[in-house]
Amino acid sequence: MKSISQLKRGLIGILIVCLMLLPGCWGKREVEELAPLLGVGFDLGEKTGTFVITFQFARPTKGAASGAEIKDRTFGVETSSVREAIEKISKITYRTPFMGSLKVIIIGEEVAKAGGFNNMLDFAQRYSEFRRSMYLVLAKGKAQDILRLELRSELLPAMATKNIIEGGDEISSFPMVRLGHYLTILGTTSTAPILPVLESVKPGEGLEYKADGNDEAGEIRIQGAGVLRGDRLVDFLTDEETKGYMWLENDVVHRLINTVDLKDEEKENAKFGGQVLTSRTKYKVQNNNGKIELQYQINTSIAIDEVLGLKKPLSGPEWVELGKGAEKSFAKVIEKECESSLKKQRELGLDFLGIGRHIEQKNSAYWKTIKDDWEAEIKDFPISLDVQVTVHHSGMSSGSAVNPTVEGQE
């Protein structure tokens, strides 16, 4: 008993000494001493085997009206490893770079086409401060050019990119790719990774706004996607092809959709604009007369909120028919987008739609017979679409604002 009480006293003594002498956690850093990293861009360096790595740090401003105001502190370094780049940056910044706040990694077009950027991503998936929930995007042009933009929104480009991606569910026109998702897809043998494309937008490039006087773009947008073989960019998808990918991947949450570009046999027909309320894409692998084929079944609910070209007030039955006509038109648009995506997949011979995985999931025995020649099989593998659209309503009005022909007016 005596020895136990002596031990307890000894332990308490050791703890008191530890409390007085030890500084707490080793490597402890106060938040004021940190330089939170928001964005990283990778471009090709001039020397072989090097990359220009651009770091965008946040610099919180003291005494700002809103506590969340941050200023830009962006550096670019040409190195062959990310750690080396951070070493060079650390000689300039008086704060310690903090990787846990990284929101977005931007891969420049040149480096993506050259391939090999997975070596640069290795640090992000290995070092413990990073989170796999950060976003990956491809840049049209150089990543550093985008990260150095002064946007009209006064947001840092990395934060603006993150905001655009996180708001993407509202329009579902580009994929949201986190680092974790990219690595998971990379781990599959049959599916080709796909990354959304980020680009700067100058006035007149599909968007009009008052420029600040210099030649630089003041806005950025995400449009289209890039298809990769491993970590090498093979081709870009157009906006329509990317939208088709979104339908087929069951990635559509809400979409803004219209039938304006639909070539219609009857020119008098009305055109519609609407919002996708819900959408669900299923697929089945079926045996059709001895030939295995994949069928996509897309079920979508849409609310019409714009009708164009309606020239007369509608009666009740005509209103009902209008909705049914709209369903067919929307279905055609969806089919067109999906077909363009499927056509691109066949042209590239790369399975960015994950069709191989779908076959493996539904009919693994058949998959084992074709998986070794899958890239050749993609080109003529039979795929069919079944698109069902339900228009829930046509907004707050049964007809468009037209001037009805009344007695005496003629």
Next chain:
Amino acid sequence: MERISSHQFMTLGAAVLMGTTFFPVASMVTTVGGRDSWMSVLPGLAVGIPYGLMVISLLEQYPGRNLLQISETLFGKWIGKIIGVLYISITGYFGGLLLAQAGDIYETSIMPLTPLGVFYLGGLLLVFYLVNSGIEVFARFSEVIFPLIVIALVLNVGLSIPRMEQGELMPILSEGFKPLFLGGLKVVPFAMEYILFLAGILPFLATDKQVLGQLKTGVWRAVFLVGFLDTMVVLIQILVFGPAETIRLVYGLLVLGKMVEISRTVAGVESLFLGVWLGALVIKVCAFFYTVTWGLDTVFKLKGLKWNLAVGVIFMVIAFRFKRGPSLIMEIGIVDNYLILPFASAWILTLWGASRWKKGTGDS
């Protein structure tokens, strides 16, 4: 002699069985079992049920004695001593490796600059306190900490659901049952670690008929609870990372914890999870510290503070020998597969068989 209740036996057993198995289990079983490996965890751990029941039946036959004492009775003094030395060596070495794993986990994940010795010393101080306070305090510690460990696991798994990838679980059983068998084999050593702990704790258990029934129930409850939780851990990692990434990630559950976000506002909760899981590490290391002290007492009649200190020093020395994380993980695998599994499975089976035979011949 101290006694622990049947409820304490169940929670302590579950806590020891679980230990830190939830960190490596997904990578281990998916390496051999692929996409279906999550189905192999519960059957693999269930091997612990018949072994646990054998141990309880030996307790019923030889009340108040641990399996080392029973071995001496059944096999003779010297064979019993040899078994005892093996028991002390294997559990002592494994306990030291687990202490080293505590350092590896914390250094890799959240405290990269803290010296490894601080983790070893901090963990060992807690273990030492629990060992010197007695088995009853250790059991109560487990009763408090184990539910927190479970809650942290359930939260980590539950909050990772939004990160699930589409269709990663399919196809099911495309490679047949062989991968499940191979995956199960990887998990069996976890059950054997638990059995080695049971082998030493027997003298602290009551042996009346009602309690023996409760102890048997405690064994299968502990196995099923831990089996279910570890299955969930493997399942969520396959669903989020896919099989290829699950294999590649050393501590996949920590990566999951880093990905947890609540309403894009709350993040970085992995440190809270790791704080709770320190308790799991301490319980497991403490369990093996106990097995060594029980072994020393039974085989060499060595007990008391100075021998506990000696065991602590040995644990520290072993831990410091494995500063290289990959070597440590390999070594734990080797000890599990080539020492603990064959030793525990053969010893308990032989002992139980011998006791049945002696009982049959009426010579006990």
